[in-house]
Amino acid sequence: xxxxxxxxxxxxxxxxxxxxxxxxxxxxxxxxxxxxxxxxxxxxxxxxxxxxxxxxxxxxxxxxxxxxxxxxxxxxxxxxxxxxxxxxxxxxxxxxxxxxxxxxxxxxxxxxxxxxxxxxxxxxxxxxxxxxxxxxxxxxxxxxxxxxxxxxxxxxxxxxxxxxxxxxxxxxxxxxxxxxxxxxxxxxxxxxxxxxxxxxxxxxxxxxxxxxxxxxxxxxxxxxxxxxxxxxxxxxxxxxxxxxxxxxxxxxxxxxxxxxxxxxxxxxxxxxxxxxxxxxxxxxxxxxxxxxxxxxxxxxxxxxxxxxxxxxxxxxxxxxxxxxxxxxxxxxxxxxxxxxxxxxxxxxxxxxxxxxxxxxxxxxxxxxxxxxxxxxxxxxxxxxxxxxxxxxxxxxxxxxxxxxxxxxxxxxxxxxxxxxxxxxxxxxxxxxxxxxxxxxxxxxxxxxxxxxxxxxxxxxxxxxxxxxxxxxxxxxxxxxxxxxxxxxxxxxxxxxxxxxxxxxxxxxxxxxxxxxxxxxxxxxxxxxxxxxxxxxxxxxxxxxxxxxxxxxxxxxxxxxxxxxxxxxxxxxxxxxxxxxxxxxxxxxxxxxxxxxxxxxxxxxxxxxxxxxxxxxxxxxxxxxxxxxxxxxxxxxxxxxxxxxxxxxxxxxxxxxxxxxxxxxxxxxxxxxxxxxxx
Numbered sequence: 001x002x003x004x005x006x007x008x009x010x011x012x013x014x015x016x017x018x019x020x021x022x023x024x025x026x027x028x029x030x031x032x033x034x035x036x037x038x039x040x041x042x043x044x045x046x047x048x049x050x051x052x053x054x055x056x057x058x059x060x061x062x063x064x065x066x067x068x069x070x071x072x073x074x075x076x077x078x079x080x081x082x083x084x085x086x087x088x089x090x091x092x093x094x095x096x097x098x099x100x101x102x103x104x105x106x107x108x109x110x111x112x113x114x115x116x117x118x119x120x121x122x123x124x125x126x127x128x129x130x131x132x133x134x135x136x137x138x139x140x141x142x143x144x145x146x147x148x149x150x151x152x153x154x155x156x157x158x159x160x161x162x163x164x165x166x167x168x169x170x171x172x173x174x175x176x177x178x179x180x181x182x183x184x185x186x187x188x189x190x191x192x193x194x195x196x197x198x199x200x201x202x203x204x205x206x207x208x209x210x211x212x213x214x215x216x217x218x219x220x221x222x223x224x225x226x227x228x229x230x231x232x233x234x235x236x237x238x239x240x241x242x243x244x245x246x247x248x249x250x251x252x253x254x255x256x257x258x259x260x261x262x263x264x265x266x267x268x269x270x271x272x273x274x275x276x277x278x279x280x281x282x283x284x285x286x287x288x289x290x291x292x293x294x295x296x297x298x299x300x301x302x303x304x305x306x307x308x309x310x311x312x313x314x315x316x317x318x319x320x321x322x323x324x325x326x327x328x329x330x331x332x333x334x335x336x337x338x339x340x341x342x343x344x345x346x347x348x349x350x351x352x353x354x355x356x357x358x359x360x361x362x363x364x365x366x367x368x369x370x371x372x373x374x375x376x377x378x379x380x381x382x383x384x385x386x387x388x389x390x391x392x393x394x395x396x397x398x399x400x401x402x403x404x405x406x407x408x409x410x411x412x413x414x415x416x417x418x419x420x421x422x423x424x425x426x427x428x429x430x431x432x433x434x435x436x437x438x439x440x441x442x443x444x445x446x447x448x449x450x451x452x453x454x455x456x457x458x459x460x461x462x463x464x465x466x467x468x469x470x471x472x473x474x475x476x477x478x479x480x481x482x483x484x485x486x487x488x489x490x491x492x493x494x495x496x497x498x499x500x501x502x503x504x505x506x507x508x509x510x511x512x513x514x515x516x517x518x519x520x521x522x523x524x525x526x527x528x529x530x531x532x533x534x535x536x537x538x539x540x541x542x543x544x545x546x547x548x549x550x551x552x553x554x555x556x557x558x559x560x561x562x563x564x565x566x567x568x569x570x571x572x573x574x575x576x577x578x579x580x581x582x583x584x585x586x587x588x589x590x591x592x593x594x595x596x597x598x599x600x601x602x603x604x605x606x607x608x609x610x611x612x613x614x615x616x617x618x619x620x621x622x623x624x625x626x627x628x629x630x631x632x633x634x635x636x637x638x639x640x641x642x643x644x645x646x647x648x649x650x651x652x653x654x655x656x657x658x659x660x661x662x663x664x665x666x667x668x669x670x671x672x673x674x675x676x677x678x
Contacts, residue, residue, distance in 0.1 A: 045069050046671040053664040057629075058090040059097075075110040099127040114143045120163070130171065135180055135208075137165035146189055155198070158187040167208045172248045176213060182206030197225040212253055212295065213246035225266075235266040249292070251299030257289040257306075276319040284311040292345075304343040305360060311336050324379045332371040339364050358401075365406075366398040383423070389416040407443035412436065416458070426466040434458035441486075451486040469509040477501045484532045494530035496537045499523070513555040521547040541578040546571070551607065561614030570625060571604040581646040582637065592646055594638035601631050605659075617670030623663065630657040 046068040055061050066082040080103075087098035101124070108118035118139040125132045139161060146156040164181035185203040200223045207216040221239035228234065243258045264282040271277075289306035312335040320327045340360045344353050372392045379385050395410040416434035423429070436456035442448050462475035481497045500523070507517040523545045528537035551568025576599040581592035609623035633652040 044071055044672065046669075048667070048669040048671075050665070050667040054660075054662045055087075057660060060086075060088045060090075062086045062088075072107075077108055079106045079108075080104065094128070096128055101125045101127075108139075116141045116143075120165075132170040133168065135165060135167040137163045137180065139163040146187070153190055156187075156189045158185070160185055167210060169210045169213075174211070174248060176211035178209040178211060180206065180208035195226070197227065199224045212293070213248075214244060214255075215246060216242075216244045218242045231270045233268045235264075237264040237266075238262070248295075249302070251296065252292040252294055252302050254302075255289070255291040255293070257291065258286065259288075260284060260286040274320060274322065276317075278317045280313075280315045282311075282313045284313075285309070286311070291343075301346050303356070304345045305340065306342075307338050307340045307363075309336065309338045326377040328373075328375045330371075330373040332369075332373075334367075334369040334371075336365075336367045338366075362399075362401040362403050364400050364404075366400075368394075368396045368398075370394045384419070384421045387418045387420075389418070390414065405442070405444045405447050408447075409439070409441045409443070411439045411441075413438075426464075426468075428464045430460070430462045432458070432460040434460075449485075449487055449490050453484050453486065455482045455484075456480065471505075471507040471509075473503075473505040475503045482530060482532070484530065491532070492529070494532055496528045496530040498526045515553045515555075516551075517553070518550045519548070521545075539577075542576070544575045546573045548572075549607070560616070561612065561618070563610070563612045565611075566607070566609040566623075568607045569605070570607050572602070573604075574601045575599070576601075579638075579642055579644060580635070581642040581644055582635070582652075583646050583648045585649050592641050594640050594642040595635040595647075596638055597647075597652075598634040599631070600634070601629075603627050603629050617668075617672065619666075619668040621664075621666040625662040627660045627662050628657065629660055630655065632656075 047066070049065045050062075051064075052060070052062040062084075063086075064082075064084045066080070068080055070078045070080075072078060083100075083102040085098060085100040086096065088095055089097050103121070103123040105121040106118060107120075108116055110116050116139075118141075120135070120137040120139060122133075122135045122137075124134070140163075141159060141161040143157060143159040145154065146158055147153045161184040162181075163183070164179065166177065167180040168175070168177045170176075182205050183203075185201075187201045188198045189201075190198050202222070203220050205216070205218040207214070219239075219241050221237070221241075223235070223237045225233065225235040239260075239262045241258075241260045241262075244255065245258075246253050246255045248254070262282065262284040264280070266281075267279045269277045285308075287306065287308045289304070291304045291306075292302035294301065312333070314333050316331045318329050340363050342357055342360050348356060370393065373390070375387065375389045377385060377387045391412075391414045393410075393412045397406060397408050397410075399405075399407050414434065414436045416432060418430065418432040421429050435458065436454070438454040438456070439452075440454070441451050457480045459478045460476065463473075465472045478498070478500045480499075481495075483495045483497075485491060485493050502520075502522050504520040505517065506519075507515060509515055523543075525543045526539065527541045528539045530537045547570075549568055549570040551566050553564055553566040555562065555564035557563075576597075578597055580595050580597040582595045583592055605626040605628050607623065607625045610620070611622075612618065612620040632655045633647075635652055
């Protein structure tokens with residue numbers, strides 16, 4: 001625990017020292033040192049956020065972010081961003097599972113007449129993956145109105161940006177440095193004097209030459225929405241993206257080339273206040289190539305390959321409503337086709353190339369998903385509502401190759417009825433019942449043993465009562481599942497499961513600033529072997545969880561902000577009952593005995609939480625749970641042997657008990673004001 005805290009604090013020193021340096025340069029202090037410095041109303045901002053918590057018994061996490069903007073004069077400004085993300089495990093040989101650092105600093109200077117110059121510093125490091133990148137870029141931008149002589153169109157504008165500099169990349173024991181450059185063009189154009197929606201166009205491209213590797217990215221996209229009349233609206237989005245990323249693999253440079261062409265058309269029509277229709281349709285054509293270049297003549301030649309894909313998505317929605325009845329129906333169809341290919345960069349013979357192409361084509365796949373949804377809501381009175389929901393979904397997976405046995409159909413049907421009522425005295429009730437019917441069917445006979453049918457029933461009652469200072473909320477959810485295999489020879493795999501969840505909350509407002517609350521959550525999960533023909537089941541595993549917490553929360557407010565402190569106690573217990581095997585104590589022989597094992601795990605201890613929200617932009621939320629974790633076992637011997645989890649009698653006789661302080665701290669500090677110096 002102490003070692004983890006020291007490491008986390010050490011990794012946070014950098015951002016906190018920078019924060020102290022920036023605060024030391026605030027106008028009040030600067031004016032005391034140099035009377036010539038004067039502050040203006042130029043906006044500047046400094047935002048610090050810190051979030052740290054204990055994730056598990058030996059795992060800690062922390063995220064720190066420092067974002068700000070500082071004016072250096074009337075025409076210059078600096079925007080900066082510092083981020084770090086840490087995941088620490090005290091049990092690992094390398095304690096930091098994730099240790100990432102990122103820094104971005106942008107300096108801009110306005111040159112007048114729409115021109116702006118600047119420079120960007122970027123640094124990114126992942127110590128856990130042993131990668132480090134950095135770049136320095138000089139920037140020049142120009143922005144102007146597209147129609148400067150049109151007094152009614154002051155929003156149509158274009159912005160041009162060019163940049164170039166040096167990039168550095170270190171990974172896999174190699175360090176590469178090279179030029180990087182690109183451009184960014186964005187425009188907003190209002191086609192007519194009376195149009196309220198602009199035409200947006202963006203072109204972006206960048207390229208970096210890092211030794212033998214090339215990284216490049218290009219984006220071209222446009223969007224236009226138009227209201228044809230008071231009832232009809234249409235929108236069109238077109239886009240093209242290409243990305244080339246290269247990395248080192250043993251003896252080669254791997255190039256991953258991704259290209260995507262996409263289009264989306266949206267149409268909406270409203271018929272008065274009663275009916276509404278919306279249609280969303282999109283088409284995407286992504287492709288990806290994996291190509292390899294040898295770093296030396298003695299390196300092995302790796303096969304080039306890739307795939308082409310087609311994605312179709314259409315969604316149609318109709319809404320009809322009145323004062324008492326509302327009806328919604330949705331139809332959605334999605335299709336994804338992927339076909340693999342390879343290049344003959346290894347100069348294979350015709351027969352070997354054909355065999356390699358057939359092996360790659362085994363992964364070809366086609367997926368089709370059809371989805372229907374209909375919901376009817378009826379309000380017989382202002383205090384009651386009845387809702388009926390029905391959905392149906394069919395997923396079809398087709399693989400053209402005869403060697404791929406993943407062809408299957410998945411069908412799912414759901415029905416749900418919900419009654420919501422509001423009664424006098426702040427009493428509200430809900431009751432929902434539902435059912436699901438699922439079918440999972442493999443098309444080819446070799447996989448038909450996995451075919452099954454799943455029947456699920458839901459029952460969800462609940463109520464809320466808030467007569468005054470007292471508030472009681474209670475919800476229940478019971479669902480039962482019967483999973484039945486289609487083959488008679490696979491009936492031993494039939495399973496029945498019952499899950500009961502209940503949540504109870506009791507709160508009492510003792511005074512305007514003192515709140516007492518009790519929360520209780522119980523979850524019971526029972527899994528059994530199902531005999532569907534006789535509708536009988538034999539228990540296999542049972543897990544019962546109790547989570548009880550009680551607390552008092554006191555709040556107070558002042559001129560600078562408001563605070564609260566919460567004191568309480570939390571008790572969490574999990575009981576697991578299942579089958580296991582008992583190993584011989586002397587270690588001799590391989591005979592094991594069946595036992596019925598009961599595992600009891602308890603986590604309990606006091607809780608304290610503190611929150612502070614100031615008017616000046618400071619926010620702190622912290623909590624501590626002194627958790628006492630204990631585990632013990634009980635078992636009864638059965639008859640016969642069992643193949644599964646195995647224990648010795650000495651292991652089952654052990655009782656473990658440890659104290660783990662679980663903490664969570666979230667801090668946000670927003671410092672705004674004039675940071676402008678001449």
